[in-house]
Amino acid sequence: KAGVTQTPRYLIKTRGQQVTLSCSPISGHRSVSWYQQTPGQGLQFLFEYFSETQRNKGNFPGRFSGRQFSNSRSEMNVSTLELGDSALYLCASSSQGIDIQYFGAGTRLSVL
Amino acid sequence: GIQVEQSPPDLILQEGANSTLRCNFSDSVNNLQWFHQNPWGQLINLFYIPSGTKQNGRLSATTVATERYSLLYISSSQTTDSGVYFCAVRGGQGGSEKLVFGKGTKLTVNP
Numbered sequence: 001k002a003g004v005t006q007t008p009r010y011l012i013k014t015r016g017q018q019v020t021l022s023c024s025p026i027s028g029h030r031s032v033s034w035y036q037q038t039p040g041q042g043l044q045f046l047f048e049y050f051s052e053t054q055r056n057k058g059n060f061p062g063r064f065s066g067r068q069f070s071n072s073r074s075e076m077n078v079s080t081l082e083l084g085d086s087a088l089y090l091c092a093s094s095s096q097g098i099d100i101q102y103f104g105a106g107t108r109l110s111v112l
Numbered sequence: 113g114i115q116v117e118q119s120p121p122d123l124i125l126q127e128g129a130n131s132t133l134r135c136n137f138s139d140s141v142n143n144l145q146w147f148h149q150n151p152w153g154q155l156i157n158l159f160y161i162p163s164g165t166k167q168n169g170r171l172s173a174t175t176v177a178t179e180r181y182s183l184l185y186i187s188s189s190q191t192t193d194s195g196v197y198f199c200a201v202r203g204g205q206g207g208s209e210k211l212v213f214g215k216g217t218k219l220t221v222n223p
Contacts, residue, residue, distance in 0.1 A: 033211065037153075043198065043213035056210045088153050099143050099202065101211065103155035 002027065004104035006091050012110045018079040021107045025072050025093030031055075032074040033101065034066060037088040046089075049074055050096075078109075086111045114139045114203045118214035125189050125221050133184040133217045135199030143202035143211070144175050146184050150195045158184070158197075189221045 005024040013019050025032050033056075034046040045058040049068035066076040072093075078085055088108050092101040115138040125131055137144075146158040159166050159173040161182065166173055170189075175182040186193055196216040203209045 035213075042215045043200075045210040045212070048210065058210060090153075090155060092155075100157055100160045101145060101200070102157060103147075106153050108153070 004091060004093050004102055006089075006104035006107050008107060009105065010108050010110075012112060013081050014112050015081055015083060017081050018077065019081060019109060020075055020077045021089055021091075021109075023074045023076075023091030023093075023104060025074070025091075026095075026102055029093035029095050029102075030072050031094045031096065031099075032068055032072065033092045033094075034074070034076050035090045035092070036060075037090060037106075038086075043090070046076065081111045083111050085109065114141070114201060114209065114212050116199060116201055116212050116214035118197075118199055118217050120217060121215065123217055123219045125219070127189060127191060127221055127223050129189050129221075130185070130187045131189060131219070133186070133197050133199075133219075135182040135184070135201075135214055137180050137182075137199075137201045139180070139203050141177065141180075141201040141203045143200075144182055145200045145211075146173055146182070147198040147200065148193075148195050149198060149216070155198070186219075189219075191221045191223055194219055194221045 031050045033048040048056040052068045068074045088106045090106045092103045117136045147155045163177045170187045172185045198216045200213045202211045
């Protein structure tokens with residue numbers, strides 16, 4: 001079974017731009033969660049989707065948004081990028097009823 | 113919300129040594145997981161252990177839910193064990209809360 005796939009792996013953007021990151025969960029997993037990891041703040045929860053519905057949301061500004069498609073693939077979007085958005089963005093999937101999180105390799109975003 | 117504290121923040125070992133990492137949490141949980149993050153950033157799930165004891169090779173974990181802590185034991189450490197170890201917990205009714213991560217323990221195993 002293929003693992004969680006995140007694309008792209010690396011991204012360089014400039015302030016003010018927007019970015020879209022993609023996450024394909026493990027086949028059969030319907031829950032997808034997104035996390036931001038920075039040296040200063042550690043791993044912080046962004047949002048969680050289950051069957052195309054946002055189930056939980058972290059304490060991030062509205063510039064951070066996400067969605068989930070009917071095939072469980074998920075995207076997150078960050079608009080009006082700021083320098084502080086530079087981070088490793090991690091996606092995790094889990095199956096219904098067994099809440100074990102399986103992580104992708106992450107997307108490393110650099111904002112210049 | 114639930115708070116997670118991990119100790120020690122840093123740990124340096126010689127190859128072959130044993131170690132114990134601790135995770136304290138502030139409220140009752142229905143999900144506790146240990147992860148290892150390798151130097152390339154990949155998070156690998158080690159244990160799903162909301163209570164009880166589990167073992168997987170040289171690694172084992174124990175969670176005492178009533179006392180709100182979990183321990184991860186690494187025996188006969190190897191250089192490949194280096195990285196950051198995270199504890200993550202979820203509370204709430206039916207796991208309704210978000211998964212909260214501790215700040216991690218950075219382990220360095222020297223040859």
